[in-house]
Amino acid sequence: MQHIKIRTPQFLPDKLQPWxxxxxxxxxxxxxxxxxxxxxxxVNALDARAATAPEDAILRPPEERLYAAVKTVLLTRMRKALNQDIRQVLKEEAIGDRTPSAFWKHLRGIVNAEELSDATLKHIWLDQLSSMVKAALVTRKKDNMQNLLEIACKVHATIGNPQKGLHGSL
Known part of the structure; x- marks a missing residue:
């Protein structure tokens, strides 16, 4: 067997077509x-998460067109997984007792910026915030996300602490 040297690009699970x-x-x-x-x-280039998508194609590859089969399976199943992640963010996730910042980080842990833009995720995030926190952010449309997170957390902490009341320091 001949040793082949090839330099493959780093695996890009969020950008499978270019990869x-x-x-x-x-x-x-x-x-x-x-x-x-x-x-x-x-198969050797895949990361651990991606290797589970075509697991059957890796463990029991077809006798012909091995590469074409694993490519098709990866493209199809990774796309389905991404769609499920986006659906989860849109329909299932709620802020619960998280701070606004923790909720943002939680959402970003499910979908990254390549999968769902900050602008789109920001709308989903804002929908889950209390009306008082939303009111504090409404005039801050040009602020970056970090500033919005800081303001939202300060308002959230003030509202969530009855000792401070609504007139606590921001």
């Missing part, structure tokens, strides 16, 4: 055309 395009360019530059070799290189 596959770059990987296929690396295959072409290295003159790799064999499906089994492409399959092995691709």
């Amino acid at each position: 596959f395009a770059m990987t296929e360019l690396a295959f072409a530059q290295s003159k790799i055309h064999d499906e089994q070799t492409k399959f092995a290189i691709t």
Whole structure:
């Protein structure tokens, strides 16, 4: 068996189409055309989360078109997983007893900025805040997210502490 040197790009689970395009360019530059070799290189490049998506294609690969099969499975299943994450953020997540900042971090832990923009996630986040916190933020549309988080947490802490009342220091 011949040892092949190839430099594959870092795996980009949120950008699978460009990642596959770059990987296929690396295959072409290295003159790799064999499906089994492409399959092995691709599977070895996956991170732990992504490797679970095509688990059956990895453990029981088809006899032909191994690379094409794992590519199709990855693209299909990773897209479904992303759609499920976005649906979860849109329909299932609630602030509960979290601070506004903790809730933002929680939402960002489910979907990253590549999957859902800050502007879109900000609307979802704002919908979950109390009316008092929203009122404090309404005039701050041009503030960056960090400033909004700080203001929201200060208002939230004041409202949540009956000793301070509504006239506590912000």
